[in-house]
Amino acid sequence: MRTTLFIGITVLVGAAGDISVTYAMKQIGEVQSFRPAVLFRFLGRAFRLVWMWIGIAFMALAFFSLLALLSWADASLVVPATALSYVAGAFGAKFLLHENVATVRWAGVLLVSMGVALLSIG
Amino acid sequence: MHEFKTNQHNKTYALLAALVLFSSLGNVLLSKGMKQIGEILDYSPAALPPVFLRTFTNGTIWLGIASLLVFFACYLLLLSWADFSYVQPVSAIGYAAVAVLSYFMLGEIISPTRWIGVFFICAGVALVGGTEPRGAGD
Numbered sequence: 001m002r003t004t005l006f007i008g009i010t011v012l013v014g015a016a017g018d019i020s021v022t023y024a025m026k027q028i029g030e031v032q033s034f035r036p037a038v039l040f041r042f043l044g045r046a047f048r049l050v051w052m053w054i055g056i057a058f059m060a061l062a063f064f065s066l067l068a069l070l071s072w073a074d075a076s077l078v079v080p081a082t083a084l085s086y087v088a089g090a091f092g093a094k095f096l097l098h099e100n101v102a103t104v105r106w107a108g109v110l111l112v113s114m115g116v117a118l119l120s121i122g
Numbered sequence: 123m124h125e126f127k128t129n130q131h132n133k134t135y136a137l138l139a140a141l142v143l144f145s146s147l148g149n150v151l152l153s154k155g156m157k158q159i160g161e162i163l164d165y166s167p168a169a170l171p172p173v174f175l176r177t178f179t180n181g182t183i184w185l186g187i188a189s190l191l192v193f194f195a196c197y198l199l200l201l202s203w204a205d206f207s208y209v210q211p212v213s214a215i216g217y218a219a220v221a222v223l224s225y226f227m228l229g230e231i232i233s234p235t236r237w238i239g240v241f242f243i244c245a246g247v248a249l250v251g252g253t254e255p256r257g258a259g260d
Contacts, residue, residue, distance in 0.1 A: 018206060018210065019206065021197075021198065021201065022201045022206040025198055025201040025202045026201070026202070028202055029202065030202050030203035031202045031203070034133075039199070042199075042202075043195060043198060046198055086210060086211055086214070089206060089207070089210045090211075092206070093205065093206045093207035093210075094207065097205075097206060099205045099206065099207050100205075100257065101205075101207045102253060104249050104250075104252065104253060105207055105211075105249070105250050105253055107246075108211050108245075108246040108247065108248075108249030108250035108251075108253075109207070109210075109246065109250065110246070111242045111243070111246030111249065112211040112214045112242070112243050112246035112250070113246075115214070115217075115218070115238075115239045115240065115241070115242030115243030115244075115246060116214060116217055116239065116243065117239070118236065118238050118239030118242060119217055119218075119221060119236050119239030119240065120239075121235055121239075122233055122235060122236055
């Protein structure tokens, strides 16, 4: 029960972190130049947004939840299970960021998720 | 319009390549650095400060942290225009690349289950990579 709960926290909170960071970057808009000075200014603007810090806080929480999980549960269970974050991320992208996730992308996400799980099972 | 799309595809692929490279490099360097520190056997409050000191005065660890910061910057730049539902699955190619490189360069044995995993990841990345990075999703 505790393991399932922490896997859920790791997957969902991790996806929430990625979604928040993506939301912040979409507020800034597309980077137009790759000159170092422009990039630094661009990233500086990103780190002044609240959603960026909310996202980083979520990512940190997911990381600590994963560490806690690994302290008692088998890595051979935990690591493949976190491959579910690809599916959670796609749901977040569709319903929170309102991205158009076409069928072919869903199929790709499922394949990647299964592939990462198989790779970690070994 | 066509030129704009080609330009956007090129910068997407360039940043994806940098993202995969620096994320793998960062993890390998952190792993190498921590191996240099040695296994942490004592987790008592008195034993941890010297371990932290050794960790954060290790050059390999700092190279690893620098690589992961570059990875995060590439990730953020990519997300400034590309869909998250594109970037997340496509960047999983790094897992497959590390497995294939470990086999060919380090001579590691990869089990059949892992090869199937590599195949699934490549197939998934090919499907998602065939969609437009932004907006269309198809």
